[in-house]
Amino acid sequence: MRIAIISSPRSGNTWVRSVLANSLDLQEIAVHNYLDAPAELPPRCIFQIHWYREPNFQRFLEENHFKSVIIGRHPLDVLLSVLQFIRHEPATSQWLLGNAEIPLDLAGQSPSSDAFTDYALGWGAENLLSVTYQWWHDQRALRVKYEDLVEGSSEKFARLACALAGETPRARLDESLKRFSFKYFQSLPNHHGWAGRAGLWRQLIPTRAARAIYTRHRRLFDVLGYEVPWTWTTRRQATRNWDSLR
Template sequence: MNQQSSQDTPPNDRSERSTNQVSRIAVVSSPRSGNSWIRSTIAGTLRMQEVAVHNYLDAPSPLPMRCFLQIHWYREPNFQLWLRENQFTVMTVARHPLDVLISALHYIRYEPGTARWLEGNTNLPGALIGVSPSSPEFVEYALSMGAENLLSITYQWWQDPAALRLRYEDAVASPESVLGAQVAALGGDPRELSPFLEHLSIEKMRATPNRHGWQGRPGLWRRLIVPRDAVRIYQRHQRIFDALGYSIGTYFLTRKSAQRNWQLLL
């Protein structure tokens, strides 16, 4: 994830900003939780400059007066102090952990920058490129400490009583309502959201060089991870699943069908 300025925005009425609008926002969540889509949509609506870094020490200095920062980082004292000193409002995004892991598996095919997630502590191996979510290699990673670190980012910030929290699944189901509520909470006008939702559709994000958008469909894991493996992963990370309000439930999928579904998606 490279530092970047705001994306081109669609033409619309550049009305006067509210004086109550928040000046700096940081979306701090696990990778592949819809962070970039949510960041760019809300930042565009609020007319904020976008900044994306792997490590907060890499953030520009001085920071833009009005910016929307995206970062995947621990909820630890040094970073919390940095956020307070720079007057950031924190937002965190939850997504079903199995969908997060599958999306990460797909993303490493196109984005070498994944090696810098938590400065390498997600331990996402390049050897996973080309394997499917029904493979032993994927399951081994999903049960690892690296996967726990990856999934724990949202889990940690979900515990912050001051953080704005939203679920990716809710945002996909009702983007104008869910993201509009966040825009309003940040002092913006939800009526200005629509052009940015159109401008940042999943189809357009999928067309980026690193395929930042892929499927965008909540619950895709049910077609790609067999129940036995899903239960093992849930049991390994039950604290995270339960705290974020996600479960597995009962479903049927053979390993052969899961492999075929993966190939069709690729």
């Protein structure tokens, strides 16, 4: 059994990979470029990557008999998590071979800053968010929402494991969820885990900026099924919330 986790960065990919790998006894492989995958793939493995839905990669997945899992997450929460993660992980420059175009001076900025809004409205953010958007159209893939996994971890993961492996190893699954909690990822040297909460963007991104980002990437939001209602969060409030959270 081979499983591929393919989604935009900061969508919960590593969390899902770790839980499924431990639950289903799969060898873990994570690369930035599918060409860097081992020449001889293990018969039981779970493969994590952020990569476009393009013919060569699709052929690679098909020839190696992968089942694909795509994780959808609210794009504004994805961008927030990116902003936090780049402060600790320099390897983010390798996402999509650099096509995420994350400026060096973005690290350390707040979600209420002009620098964050400018990035979120730009081509690099579109590239980053487009990974999940592109794969969401793959009718053969299993599509799950990050928010659903967070709210009902055990039951949602059990359904996912059953769909992938035809079984639900509940005892092993519960142990995996306990082992790979958000506290575990927060303890890693690169602070891979952060808040792990759905809808945090409502408190941290000023409403006008949030609406502008939604308008810029509306097709993506609509296909994934996410909305951006007015929150009336001002820039001052967002900055205060960010400082408090950090």
